[in-house]
Structures are given as structure tokens and as C-alpha cells.
Amino acid sequence: MEYLIIIISAVLVNNIVLSQFLGICPFLGVSSRVSTAVGMGAAVIFVMTLATIATWLIQHLILVPLGLAFLQTVAFILVIAGLVQLVEIVLKKVSPALYQALGVFLPLITTNCAILGVAILVVGREYNLAQGVVFAIGSSLGFLLALYIFAGIREKMDLVDIPRAMRGAPISLVTAGLLALAFGGFAGLV
Amino acid sequence: MKKLESTLPNMFIVLTLIALISAAALGATYGVTEPILAEQARQRRIQAVSEVVPAFDNQPTDEAITPPDNPSVQLFPARRAGEAVGAAVQISTGAGYGGTIELMVGFGSDGTVTGLSVLRHQETPGLGARITQEGFRSQFVGQAPADELQIDGITAATISSQAVIAAVERAWQILESTGGIR
Amino acid sequence: MSSVTLTREFTKGFLRENPVFVLLLGMCPTLGVTSSAINGLGMGLATTAVLLGSNIVIAVVKDLIPDKVRIPAFIVIIASFVTIIDLTMAAFLPPLHEQLGLFIPLIVVNCIILGRAEAFASRNTLVASAVDGLGMGLGFAFALTLLGAIREFLGAGAIFGLPVPFLFDNPILIFIMPPGAFIALGFLIAVVNTLREKAGA
Numbered sequence: 001m002e003y004l005i006i007i008i009s010a011v012l013v014n015n016i017v018l019s020q021f022l023g024i025c026p027f028l029g030v031s032s033r034v035s036t037a038v039g040m041g042a043a044v045i046f047v048m049t050l051a052t053i054a055t056w057l058i059q060h061l062i063l064v065p066l067g068l069a070f071l072q073t074v075a076f077i078l079v080i081a082g083l084v085q086l087v088e089i090v091l092k093k094v095s096p097a098l099y100q101a102l103g104v105f106l107p108l109i110t111t112n113c114a115i116l117g118v119a120i121l122v123v124g125r126e127y128n129l130a131q132g133v134v135f136a137i138g139s140s141l142g143f144l145l146a147l148y149i150f151a152g153i154r155e156k157m158d159l160v161d162i163p164r165a166m167r168g169a170p171i172s173l174v175t176a177g178l179l180a181l182a183f184g185g186f187a188g189l190v
Numbered sequence: 191m192k193k194l195e196s197t198l199p200n201m202f203i204v205l206t207l208i209a210l211i212s213a214a215a216l217g218a219t220y221g222v223t224e225p226i227l228a229e230q231a232r233q234r235r236i237q238a239v240s241e242v243v244p245a246f247d248n249q250p251t252d253e254a255i256t257p258p259d260n261p262s263v264q265l266f267p268a269r270r271a272g273e274a275v276g277a278a279v280q281i282s283t284g285a286g287y288g289g290t291i292e293l294m295v296g297f298g299s300d301g302t303v304t305g306l307s308v309l310r311h312q313e314t315p316g317l318g319a320r321i322t323q324e325g326f327r328s329q330f331v332g333q334a335p336a337d338e339l340q341i342d343g344i345t346a347a348t349i350s351s352q353a354v355i356a357a358v359e360r361a362w363q364i365l366e367s368t369g370g371i372r
Numbered sequence: 373m374s375s376v377t378l379t380r381e382f383t384k385g386f387l388r389e390n391p392v393f394v395l396l397l398g399m400c401p402t403l404g405v406t407s408s409a410i411n412g413l414g415m416g417l418a419t420t421a422v423l424l425g426s427n428i429v430i431a432v433v434k435d436l437i438p439d440k441v442r443i444p445a446f447i448v449i450i451a452s453f454v455t456i457i458d459l460t461m462a463a464f465l466p467p468l469h470e471q472l473g474l475f476i477p478l479i480v481v482n483c484i485i486l487g488r489a490e491a492f493a494s495r496n497t498l499v500a501s502a503v504d505g506l507g508m509g510l511g512f513a514f515a516l517t518l519l520g521a522i523r524e525f526l527g528a529g530a531i532f533g534l535p536v537p538f539l540f541d542n543p544i545l546i547f548i549m550p551p552g553a554f555i556a557l558g559f560l561i562a563v564v565n566t567l568r569e570k571a572g573a
Contacts, residue, residue, distance in 0.1 A: 014289070019550045021404035025483060028399065070220040070459065073477045074212065074451040081447060113400045113481040120477055125290070169396055170562035177554030184551065187287065187349070196438040204437055208445050212452040219456045223463040230466060310470070314549055 003134045010138030013187060016114055017146040018180040023114030027147055028172055030105070037151035041144030043105040045137065047087060048115050051080050052136035055119040056129055076119050081110045114143060150179060234309075235280075242296025242305030243268040243276040250278060257368045265365060268296075276304055277371045279361040285353035286311060287318045293354065295330075295361040299371050303330040303358065311350075318350030326351070335362035381503045385511025392515035392557075393564040397484045401475045402516055403553040409532050412520025414468045415475060416513020418457050420506065422479050423488060425453040427505030430493040446489045447480070454480045484512060523547045523556050 016022045023044070030040045055076045063069050088106045091099040109115060118139050122132040153175055162171050194200050232251065239250050243266075250266035257263055266278040276299055282292040292310040297303060308322045320326060321344065329341050335358055343351030365371070391397045401419070406412040429449050437445045458476045461469040469476065479485065488508055493501040524530055527547030529540035546552045 021400050021550070021553070022478075024399035024403060025397075028396065070216060070455060071213065073455050073458065073480055074216070074448060077447055077451050077480050078444070081444060110481075113478045116481050117400075117474060117478055120474060124474075165562040165566045166558075168565075170558040170565070173554045173558030173561065177551045177558065180551035180554055181546075184549070193435050194438050196440040201438045201441045205441055205445060205448075208437075208448050212448050215452055216455050216459075219459050223459040226463040227459075230463070312473075317545065317549075 003131070006131060006134050007138040007141070010135055011142040011145060012183065015142045015146055015180075015183050016118070016139045017143055018176070018183045020117070022117040023112050023143055026108060026112055027143075027150065027176070028169070030108075031147055031151040031172075032154055034148065034151045034155060037147040038144070039101055040105045040108075041140070041147050043102040043109060044112065044114065044143050045140040046102070047080075047084060047106070047109050048118055048140040048143075049133060049136045050087065051083055051115050052119055052122055052132050053129070054079050054083055056122060056127075056132050059123050072120070072123070076116055080115055080119070084110050114139070146179070146183075150176060153179070238280075238294040238307055238309055239266045239268070239278040239296075241307050242294050243278050244270075244296075244298060244304055246270050246275060255368065257364055260364055263361070263364055265368060267371070274371045275299055277365055279365055280309070281357050281361045281364070282310075283353050283357040283360075285349070285356060287313055287347070287349040287353075291321070291350070291353055291357065293357050293361070295358050297362065297365060297371065300334070301336055301362070301371075302332050302334045306330045306354075306358065308354075313347070313350045317344070318347040320344045320347060321350050321354050326354075330358060335359045336366075378500065378503050381500060382507040385507040385509070386514055387511075387564070387568065389508075389511075390515055390564070391484045391508055391512045392519075393561055394568075395484075397487060398482045398512060400478065401482065402519065403550075403557060405472055405475050406516055406520040406523055406553060407548045408524040408528065408530075409517055409521035411468070411471050412516035412518075413513060414465075415472055416509070416516040418461065418472070418476060419479055419482060419484070419512055420509025421457055422450065422453045423485050423509040423512075424502060424505040425456075426450045426485060426489055427493040427501040428498060429453075430489050431496060431498045431501035434494045442494065443486075443490075446486060446494075450485050450489065451480045484508060519553075519557055519560060522560065523552060526556070527552055 010016065014020060017024065017027050026040055026044075030036050058075055058079055059069075059072065063071060063075060084106055088099075088103065091102065091106075118136055122135055125135075127135060154172065157171070157175070166174070194204070235251050240246075243250075246268035248267075248269040250268050253267055255265040255267070257265065262282060264280040266280070267274060268276045268278065276297055278294055278296045280292070280294050282290050284290050289312040290310070291308065291313070294307045294309055295303065296305040306327045308327070311319065311321065313319045313321060326344055330339065333339050333341075339355055339359065341351070341355050343355075385391065387393070389395060392399075392402050398419070401415050405415045426446070426449050430446060454477060457479070458469075461472075461476065488505060492504045496504070521531060524532075525536065525539070526544045527549070529536050529538075529543040547556055
């Protein structure tokens with residue numbers, strides 16, 4: 001039950017993109033096609049879950065016992081950068097098919113602030129490892145959902161005659177705003 | 191100056207050096223700021239306790255009690271001339287709209303609320319964030335959670351209001367179950 | 373480098389190459405912390421401090437860093453500055469630090485900073501890199517303050533915390549809530565684009 005609440009809250013109510021403003025760059029950048037959006041979303045689910053486990057272990061087994069909690073930012077970003085590289089190498093060897101699908105998105109993920117953001121949130125909210133993993137999965141599912149819907153809308157918008165000044169980023173942002181407004185309807189669900 | 195070659199030893203030495211220098215710089219910064227941060231946290235606590243309970247002459251923050259079955263809650267007994275005049279309860283609730291709300295609730299020896307302050311929250315500015323306003327908080331004062339609390343919630347911020355009301359009731363229950371005000 | 377080009381390096385961040393309006397970088401803090409002008413300004417200045425510091429250090433040590441480990445080295449340098457700013461703000465500006473919260477450590481993954489390190493500081497002199505960092509940072513701060521001021525004015529009926537008659541009692545709340553951030557920034561970029569087009573034509 002507790003895990004269900006964490007998931008619903010992370011996917012719908014406090015959607016990581018639309019209400020926490022994390023991962024906006026990929027949200028605006030790789031959302032012009034539904035297929036790429038799904039690829040990016042899948043890569044984020046994979047990396048975010050692994051990164052949350054890794055950073056949680058680092059925080060609770062190394063930084064806190066040694067009284068080095070102030071090195072959190074440096075340690076986490078290095079772990080995430082290293083992890084992304086590792087995932088890339090392993091995927092290439094183990095599953096070329098998966099690598100083909102996710103490979104191009106992996107380098108972009110290091111600077112996806114959603115990964116570092118979720119890692120810091122998990123530690124800040126004093127989740128245990130299981131809760132942290134559930135929260136990471138929920139958050140990345142929320143990212144995938146928002147990205148998927150947004151890409152769908154943008155594909156339709158290709159055919160629309162938009163006023164000159166609003167073309168490109170402005171209309172995307174306004175669309176995202178309306179999507180955020182729609183997600184506001186989930187408030188109070190948990 | 192010529193650029194350093196990308197040989198393995200070079201890369202290793204450079205990265206280790208950078209990591210060491212950075213750790214040293216951060217350690218130094220932490221050493222300077224840590225006492226300030228600790229003092230700030232202490233002052234804020236004392237301030238928060240004295241805002242919600244009747245005047246006291248002991249050191250409630252030094253006598254804090256952590257109930258064994260609710261480790262996230264802290265109780266601060268307030269005494270004057272050795273007699274219990276009230277207690278402050280620091281409690282947090284995850285039931286807020288934006289996340290965790292942390293409260294300091296004061297109770298008098300008659301079991302009524304003597305004060306309420308919001309220590310931390312992430313509620314929506316202009317809506318849920320109004321739980322910090324005097325108009326909402328002062329409604330609690332004088333009411334006893336043992337009976338039903340009569341509180342007007344904030345318009346369009348039912349979740350935030352309910353979260354605070356439930357937390358105040360829970361604070362009283364925890365205080366009661368750990369022996370009440372003594 | 374002549375003073376004319378230095379001035380150009382400094383001013384490019386405000387409009388011509390503004391990181392938010394033109395390059396669309398650093399969107400997360402731009403949307404996340406601009407519910408008031410003062411928060412926008414605080415975040416902008418914190419980012420400027422990190423950008424200035426990391427640009428200077430990287431310009432100084434660029435020849436000592438082998439090419440292949442350039443990115444991890446830059447990340448450690450940037451993350452160190454972010455932590456220093458984080459701790460300093462927590463100690464000396466606690467209310468602002470609390471408001472900005474998670475977005476302070478996230479300065480580390482702000483694409484502007486690594487972008488400037490890679491594109492500018494690792495190839496230019498100390499002075500030019502410092503000027504570039506300061507200009508880009510202040511341009512970012514300018515964009516955040518402007519967006520924060522607009523959202524605060526419409527959504528809370530105040531300017532830098534000072535109430536505006538009528539609007540203060542009847543604010544358009546949506547503008548300080550998450551959807552308002554997207555919508556306000558969208559229209560602001562549309563206005564900036566139009567202005568740039570007019571100036572360029």
C-alpha cells in the first residue's frame with residue numbers, strides 16, 4: 001500500500017517533469033517523435049533505478065559513516081557519470097539490440113538533472129532502499145508518461161499553422177503548461 | 191605551455207590530484223560553515239519552542255524526549271520554577287499537498303493548543319502555503335485535540351489544511367501516550 | 373584580446389546569446405525557482421558564482437588536464453564550486469537557501485556551466501573566460517529575475533515582495549503554480565524572439 005502511494009504520487013500527482021521541473025531539457029529536446037520519446041523514457045527508467053541504488057549505497061555505506069555527507073553532490077554526480085558509461089559498455093557487449101535502441105540517449109542522461117535530483121530527493125526524504133527504488137521507478141515512469149503524451153501532441157502540431165512568434169520553443173512551453181494544468185487534476189489523489 | 195598527453199599515468203595522476211584538492215577545499219569550507227549551521231539549527235529550535243508554549247525557565251531543547259515508537263517526533267517539556275507548564279511537539283507529516291510539512295505544536299497543561307508554527311513546508315505558494323499565516327494557525331489556540339478540533343480549512347487548500355489538523359491531533363496523541371505533560 | 377571584444381564577450385549573454393531565451397539551456401532551475409523575482413535573482417547569482425569560479429579554474433589548469441579525462445575533471449571542479457556555494461548559502465542566507473532547495477545542488481547538471489567550460493574556458497585565456505562566465509551568468513540571472521518578476525507580479529500581485537494595489541488581493545494564482553511557469557516562459561521567449569528579429573532586420 002505504502003509503495004503504491006509512492007508510485008501514484010511520483011507518476012501522477014508530483015510528476016517529476018510537470019510539477020517538479022526536473023529533466024526539462026530532454027523533455028523539450030527529444031519529444032518531437034513518439035518513438036524517440038519512448039526510447040529516451042526507457043533509458044531513463046533503466047539508469048534512474050540503477051543510479052538511485054548506487055547513490056543510496058554510497059550515501060549510507062560510505063559518506064554518512066565517514067562523516068563526509070557534504071561531499072554528496074560531488075560523489076553522486078561522479079557515480080552517475082561513471083554508471084552511465086558502464087551501462088553503455090555493458091549494453092554494447094551483452095545486448096546489442098537494446099544498445100541500438102537506447103544507446104544514443106545514454107550520453108544525454110548524465111546531464112539529465114532528473115537523475116541527480118531523484119538521487120538527492122531519495123536521501124533527503126530518508127527513504128529506505130526499497131522505498132527509494134520504488135520512488136525512482138515511479139519518477140521515471142512519470143517522466144516516460146509526460147514525455148510520451150507531449151511527443152504525441154507535438155506530432156499533431158506539425159500540421160498546425162502557428163503564429164510566427166510562437167513557433168518552436170514558445171508553443172512547446174505553452175503546450176507543456178497546459179499539460180501541467182491537466183496533471184493538476186490529479187492533485188489530492190493520494 | 192604544451193598540453194599534457196593522454197597517457198594512463200597522466201590521466202590517473204591528474205584526476206587523483208583534482209579529487210584531492212577538491213576534497214580539501216570542501217573540507218575547509220565545511221569546517222567553517224558547520225558550526226554556523228549547527229548554531230542556526232539550535233537557535234531556530236529554541237525560537238520555535240518559545241513561540242508555541244507558555245513562558246518557561248528551563249532549557250526545553252536540552253531535555254528533548256524522543257518517543258521510542260515515533261523516532262521522527264520530538265517532545266520538548268516546558269517548566270517554570272520546576273512545574274510543568276506545557277510541552278512543544280515537533281512533528282512532521284507527509285500528507286501535505288507538496289510534500290512534507292514540519293510543525294511545532296505547543297500544548298498547555300490543560301491540554302489545549304497554546305501555539306502552532308510551521309517549521310518547513312513545500313505547499314503551493316498562495317494556496318497551501320497559507321497554512322503559515324496567522325489567520326489559519328491562531329484558530330488552533332485554545333482548542334483541545336482531545337475533543338474535536340473546530341478549524342476552518344483554507345479555501346482551495348483542503349489537503350494542506352487537513353494535513354496540519356491531523357498532525358496536531360497526532361502530536362497530542364503521542365504526547366499523551368508518552369506520559370502527557372509532566 | 374582588445375577591450376572591444378571583451379565587452380562583446382560580456383554583453384552577449386544578455387540578449388544575443390542569452391542562455392535561457394536563445395540557447396534554451398538551464399530550463400529546470402529557470403522554471404523551478406522563478407515563483408518570485410528574488411528567488412530568480414538568488415538562483416541566477418548562485419549560478420553566476422559557480423560559472424565564474426569554474427571558468428577561471430578551468431582556464432588556468434586547462435593545459436594540465438589530458439584530453440580524455442577532460443569531462444570528469446571539469447565535473448569535479450564544477451561540483452566542488454557548487455558544494456562551496458551550497459554550504460556558504462546555507463550558513464549565511466538560510467531563508468533563500470531553503471527556498472531554492474534542491475535546485476542548488478542541481479546547478480552541477482546545469483548544461484550552461486559544463487557547456488561554457490567545454491566551449492569557452494578550455495580554449496581561451498583567463499581574462500576572457502572570466503568575462504565570459506560573468507556575462508553568461510548575469511545573462512542567466514537577468515532572465516530568471518525577469519521571469520520571476522513577471523510571475524510574481526501576475527501570480528502574487530507583488531514586485532520583489534512589495535504588494536501591488538488590486539492585484540495583490542486578486543492575484544492570478546496559476547502564474548506562481550507549475551503550469552504558469554511553462555506558459556509565462558513560452559510567451560516571454562516569443563516576445564524576445566520578436567524583438568530579436570526586429571533588431572536583426
